[in-house]
Amino acid sequence: xxxxxxxxxxxxxxxxxxxxxxxxxxxxxxxxxxxxxxxxxxxxxxxxxxxxxxxxxxxxxxxxxxxxxxxxxxxxxxxxxxxxxxxxxxxxxxxxxxxxxxxxxxxxxxxxxxxxxxxxxxxxxxxxxxxxxxxxxxxxxxxxxxxxxxxxxxxxxxxxxxxxxxxxxxxxxxxxxxxxxxxxxxxxxxxxxxxxxxxxxxxxxxxxxxxxxxxxxxxxxxxxxxxxxxxxxxxxxxxxxxxxxxxxxxxxxxxxxxxxxxxxxxxxxxxxxxxxxxxxxxxxxxxxxxxxxxxxxxxxxxxxxxxxxxxxxxxxxxxxxxxxxxxxxxxxxxxxxxxxxxxxxxxxxxxxxxxxxxxxxxxxxxxxxxxxxxxxxxxxxxxxxxxxxxxxxxx
Ligand SMILES: *Cc1c(COP(=O)(O)O)cnc(C)c1O
Numbered sequence: 001x002x003x004x005x006x007x008x009x010x011x012x013x014x015x016x017x018x019x020x021x022x023x024x025x026x027x028x029x030x031x032x033x034x035x036x037x038x039x040x041x042x043x044x045x046x047x048x049x050x051x052x053x054x055x056x057x058x059x060x061x062x063x064x065x066x067x068x069x070x071x072x073x074x075x076x077x078x079x080x081x082x083x084x085x086x087x088x089x090x091x092x093x094x095x096x097x098x099x100x101x102x103x104x105x106x107x108x109x110x111x112x113x114x115x116x117x118x119x120x121x122x123x124x125x126x127x128x129x130x131x132x133x134x135x136x137x138x139x140x141x142x143x144x145x146x147x148x149x150x151x152x153x154x155x156x157x158x159x160x161x162x163x164x165x166x167x168x169x170x171x172x173x174x175x176x177x178x179x180x181x182x183x184x185x186x187x188x189x190x191x192x193x194x195x196x197x198x199x200x201x202x203x204x205x206x207x208x209x210x211x212x213x214x215x216x217x218x219x220x221x222x223x224x225x226x227x228x229x230x231x232x233x234x235x236x237x238x239x240x241x242x243x244x245x246x247x248x249x250x251x252x253x254x255x256x257x258x259x260x261x262x263x264x265x266x267x268x269x270x271x272x273x274x275x276x277x278x279x280x281x282x283x284x285x286x287x288x289x290x291x292x293x294x295x296x297x298x299x300x301x302x303x304x305x306x307x308x309x310x311x312x313x314x315x316x317x318x319x320x321x322x323x324x325x326x327x328x329x330x331x332x333x334x335x336x337x338x339x340x341x342x343x344x345x346x347x348x349x350x351x352x353x354x355x356x357x358x359x360x361x362x363x364x365x366x367x368x369x370x371x372x373x374x375x376x377x378x379x380x381x382x383x384x385x386x387x388x389x390x391x392x393x394x395x
Pocket of ligand 1: 064065066067090091093094136162164165185186187188198199200
């Protein structure tokens with residue numbers, strides 16, 4: 001690839017860290033001073049603070065969001081012989097977590113407007129073995145808590161939230177992580193609340209689940225050198241917890257920055273609806289925390305998603321695709337027996353979605369620049385861009 005100038009990056013993590021750099025350095029130095037690198041004071045401080053901020057009781061820090069799902073399901077006694085419903089259009093870690101817990105994943109399709117799990121589809125796959133449903137609060141928007149709780153009540157299921165993209169999101173009066181028996185979070189650096197490396201947490205209102213999780217992340221030990229189950233080594237580093245503890249108070253502001261940016265995108269992209277540029281629907285008002293701002297490039301657009309993405313790259317605008325291949329079509333999981341056509345909405349979205357630059361500190365003029373670039377490329381009445389012959393042949 002030839003060297004290109006990046007005018008609008010997809011994310012920029014330096015901005016938020018610059019702002020609180022001294023604070024972060026002091027917190028890191030305090031851990032160095034104390035030397036409690038594993039299961040130290042800063043970890044329990046952060047666990048308590050994050051659980052409280054999310055409106056629930058217990059937090060158990062682990063090494064990643066993936067571990068929070070895999071071990072968290074085990075902590076909820078979900079495993080061998082149990083079926084767990086999850087959306088096909090999620091990051092693959094949701095599925096990996098279910099498989100690692102030993103449960104049987106049952107994938108379902110999504111709502112094409114919101115990209116969130118389709119609960120009507122979920123109702124059709126219930127069996128006597130269905131134990132839980134994993135709503136993935138995708139892109140920062142919660143699955144409706146009211147609908148979820150009704151659903152779980154009707155079918156007597158556990159709700160295990162994948163809230164890896166939804167720190168402090170709200171909907172129907174609930175905060176992400178406070179709806180179900182437990183919820184998994186990730187602190188991967190680019191998440192809304194990100195560490196300086198990998199990290200994750202399980203939140204739960206249930207003391208038994210919390211205690212089992214505390215054992216599972218620490219070799220299954222109920223006390224030192226006394227092992228009541230076969231656990232693993234998966235702890236959130238004290239250093240990472242110290243960083244996250246410092247960042248947590250800024251999260252509401254960062255989330256509202258994201259919301260403001262999204263509202264500007266919504267407004268400025270609205271005229272492009274007739275050109276086939278349709279933002280993923282926000283049905284949760286100001287509770288959406290916009291981990292990602294995602295548009296669909298639909299059938300009516302003069303360009304396909306890939307061509308739009310290439311033209312934006314050429315214009316110095318970085319974008320992403322979350323995610324290009326739904327879980328059921330990933331080569332690793334063909335053994336689950338799913339096929340092309342099983343989840344038409346998820347498959348269609350995978351071909352049409354494009355994530356635009358989104359991070360706290362993205363300026364209003366940068367948003368304008370992104371929208372203007374899209375408009376230039378997709379507007380039928382603008383003859384500044386003619387699709388390449390290759391692109392025309394492809395279609
Ligand atoms: C990031 C993410 C995960 C996994 O978290 P890691 O910390 O990367 O292991 C799981 N589910 C979703 C929806 C995610 O976005």
